Amino acid sequence: MDAARPPALPADAWDALRGASPAWLLAAGGLSMLSMAAFAEQQRHLLSAFGVRMTARVSLALTYARSAMAASLPAGSAISAGYAFRQFRARGAGQATAGAVIVLSGVASLAGLALVYMVIEFRWTLWLLAAVALPLARISRPAVDAEMPERAGGRVRHTLRLAAAVPPRRWLGVLAIAALNWLTDLACLLAAMEAVGLHVPWQSAAIGYLVAQLVRQIPATPGGVGVIEAALIVALTTAGAAAAPATAAVLIYRVLSCWSVLPIGLACWSALKSRLAAPVVA
Numbered sequence: 001m002d003a004a005r006p007p008a009l010p011a012d013a014w015d016a017l018r019g020a021s022p023a024w025l026l027a028a029g030g031l032s033m034l035s036m037a038a039f040a041e042q043q044r045h046l047l048s049a050f051g052v053r054m055t056a057r058v059s060l061a062l063t064y065a066r067s068a069m070a071a072s073l074p075a076g077s078a079i080s081a082g083y084a085f086r087q088f089r090a091r092g093a094g095q096a097t098a099g100a101v102i103v104l105s106g107v108a109s110l111a112g113l114a115l116v117y118m119v120i121e122f123r124w125t126l127w128l129l130a131a132v133a134l135p136l137a138r139i140s141r142p143a144v145d146a147e148m149p150e151r152a153g154g155r156v157r158h159t160l161r162l163a164a165a166v167p168p169r170r171w172l173g174v175l176a177i178a179a180l181n182w183l184t185d186l187a188c189l190l191a192a193m194e195a196v197g198l199h200v201p202w203q204s205a206a207i208g209y210l211v212a213q214l215v216r217q218i219p220a221t222p223g224g225v226g227v228i229e230a231a232l233i234v235a236l237t238t239a240g241a242a243a244a245p246a247t248a249a250v251l252i253y254r255v256l257s258c259w260s261v262l263p264i265g266l267a268c269w270s271a272l273k274s275r276l277a278a279p280v281v282a
Helices: 010-018 022-049 056-072 076-090 095-121 125-138 152-164 168-195 202-216 227-238 243-259 261-277
Strands: none
Touching: 010 243, 022 056, 022 095, 022 168, 022 243, 056 076, 056 261, 076 095, 095 152, 095 168, 095 202, 168 202, 168 243, 202 227, 227 243, 243 261
């Protein structure tokens, strides 16, 4: 009788990494950068809806800096949001507007993730689009003073009024960009799987990815470190993948979407800090 195969050792995953396809690795890296660019455009479009201008380059640098903070610092998500608030204020956004953009960007991200899930499931997609579009189309858009002083209890109402002032077409554009952010990040994982020759049903990998992103919302560790890796490896092996290539694929995905962001984010934080500190020449 053949002996049962022992569990995959770290050396097995390392062998899978060394044999990874360079072409698929490049594709995965490009998709990861597209995902970051999509999130940058998401926040830039929201700022523009409230009359605040931010260049694509600055928005991308801010996105990398924020992502690095969220992935490396305790309570990183809160620190990242506070940093974005200060950056928005420094570029002309009022206090209420800056806070509203941060909140609404988070709402748009969750809505984009829900839309991706519906599309993957191939069900209820039209119902979801109708549920988003029809209420927006019926909302009146009164003139709103973004700098109106608000007590703490009125900030939510003020944020909702600011959101109502955004045209429905702009909201649908923001939602589409948010969905693109998630789709390109998911495609990065799928490309990492192809790089190590891991073939499992893409729907199973996508559902595992979405579950990992939902688990990530629980701030157990900075950037979901350890939580996302474990959730994805379990999802892939449950779908029939061997442990070694599953581990290798997840490591590639996380290096591209998380760990490589840290040095880039540090450089972007330094550049943004220097730009704000530089004197203005008349």
